[in-house]
Amino acid sequence: MKRNLNSIKETFTINQQQHYVKKNINYQFPLEISHFSYDENRVVSVNDRSGLKYFYEPEKNSDLNSGFPDLFIKREPKLEHLDSLIKCLFEVNTNLKKVNKSVYAPNFCTWRGIIRSLMVTPYFPKDSWELNIISFDNTIFMEENETLERKAASYGETEKEVKMSYYGYKFENIATISKPPSDLKKNDQELTDRNSEAVNTNVQYCSVWKSSLGTNSMILGGEVDCLYSENLVEHNHQKHYAELKTNKVFQHSWQRKSFERYKLLKVWAQSYLAGVPTVIIGFRSDEGILKFVKTYKTVEIPSMVNSWNPHVCLGFLDSILNFIKTNLEDVNDATQIYKLKYDSLQPHAIKLEGPIAAENNLCFLPQYFVNEVSQ
Numbered sequence: 001m002k003r004n005l006n007s008i009k010e011t012f013t014i015n016q017q018q019h020y021v022k023k024n025i026n027y028q029f030p031l032e033i034s035h036f037s038y039d040e041n042r043v044v045s046v047n048d049r050s051g052l053k054y055f056y057e058p059e060k061n062s063d064l065n066s067g068f069p070d071l072f073i074k075r076e077p078k079l080e081h082l083d084s085l086i087k088c089l090f091e092v093n094t095n096l097k098k099v100n101k102s103v104y105a106p107n108f109c110t111w112r113g114i115i116r117s118l119m120v121t122p123y124f125p126k127d128s129w130e131l132n133i134i135s136f137d138n139t140i141f142m143e144e145n146e147t148l149e150r151k152a153a154s155y156g157e158t159e160k161e162v163k164m165s166y167y168g169y170k171f172e173n174i175a176t177i178s179k180p181p182s183d184l185k186k187n188d189q190e191l192t193d194r195n196s197e198a199v200n201t202n203v204q205y206c207s208v209w210k211s212s213l214g215t216n217s218m219i220l221g222g223e224v225d226c227l228y229s230e231n232l233v234e235h236n237h238q239k240h241y242a243e244l245k246t247n248k249v250f251q252h253s254w255q256r257k258s259f260e261r262y263k264l265l266k267v268w269a270q271s272y273l274a275g276v277p278t279v280i281i282g283f284r285s286d287e288g289i290l291k292f293v294k295t296y297k298t299v300e301i302p303s304m305v306n307s308w309n310p311h312v313c314l315g316f317l318d319s320i321l322n323f324i325k326t327n328l329e330d331v332n333d334a335t336q337i338y339k340l341k342y343d344s345l346q347p348h349a350i351k352l353e354g355p356i357a358a359e360n361n362l363c364f365l366p367q368y369f370v371n372e373v374s375q
């Protein structure tokens, strides 16, 4: 029977963790190629670092509840797809073309969060995920299959969950300032203001970088919280990037174990993928009082834990990327969407299917980009 070349129904079988260690796959150190900021109204500007803050030690015993819920400005649930990332890639390539240099044509282009979900799958068998994929112009674009309902619920559903997510954002506000610490004046107003100003989740800074894993090249974009350094060198921000998180102070040894097993794995993967060297965690009480801040070096995290192995994550990621590429590299169609699904009810299988009928808006690549590349 003649198979429609583009019709795909394939299964990737998830092996035992040890299987992936053996692959010994290398992730090339990420190199930033561009960056962008979203302002208070979620307007994006490429090559703009206004959303990038500087870490500055917050006051001990700060109350992370302060301002909740009245001063919590949550970005509108909107499907943003890969828009800002592609805008960056498009601008970088346009500039390269102007000087007759070869453009970036990665095997994969997506948000860092997507790659992180893929790579931790062997350790999070209960977390289901679903991606939309387009293979176009020799690049595989992947996005999360989001819905507006799910986006609206992304701060949590119960009041308690929303408050927990507020704690994380509030910590980002009270632990950062907008100018280099060396420029702070005595009793600088900013140090007072940062404690009382609204928490606005529209504001974000994102880095865009190139890297590769095994034989797969990629361009990724991801949020970076702040810079952590006293002596900043203007041309090398990336070296000073830091990721901020909050966590509950440990009262029992199982809480520490669970933190190492789950949270440190996710934060390591997130920071490692972006080449972010520092992770800063604000430890808070049950009631949301900031007790202390602890700094981790990303490279040291894997040796601090024994509940997971980074080589399992990288080997697994390599296998699943190869699976996607093998099946989709011959497709070259911006209007065809493929689905990659992991369902925790079937914890040994990842399914690749498609194309699905392209309903309105389903093609998640911007039209200007498709037009330009198709010329």
Ligand code: 0WD
Residues within 6 Å of the ligand: 080, 081, 082, 111, 112, 113, 114, 116, 142, 143, 144, 145, 146, 168, 204, 206, 221, 222, 223, 224, 244, 245, 270
């Ligand atoms: O497929 C898509 N449409 C996705 C888009 C999936 C994931 C993220 N995004 C977008 C957003 O536009 C955002 O600007 O990517 C950007 C950030 O991406 P990322 O860095 O790859 O996301 P991730 O690594 O999962 O999370 C980093 C931070 C989170 O902070 P913590 O401290 O919890 O790691 O990005 C934020 C969140 O604050 N974040 C988002 N912001 C806007 N939209 C989103 C989202 N969907 N998901 C996480």
Ligand code: CA
Residues within 6 Å of the ligand: 225, 243, 244, 245
């Ligand atoms: Ca963060």
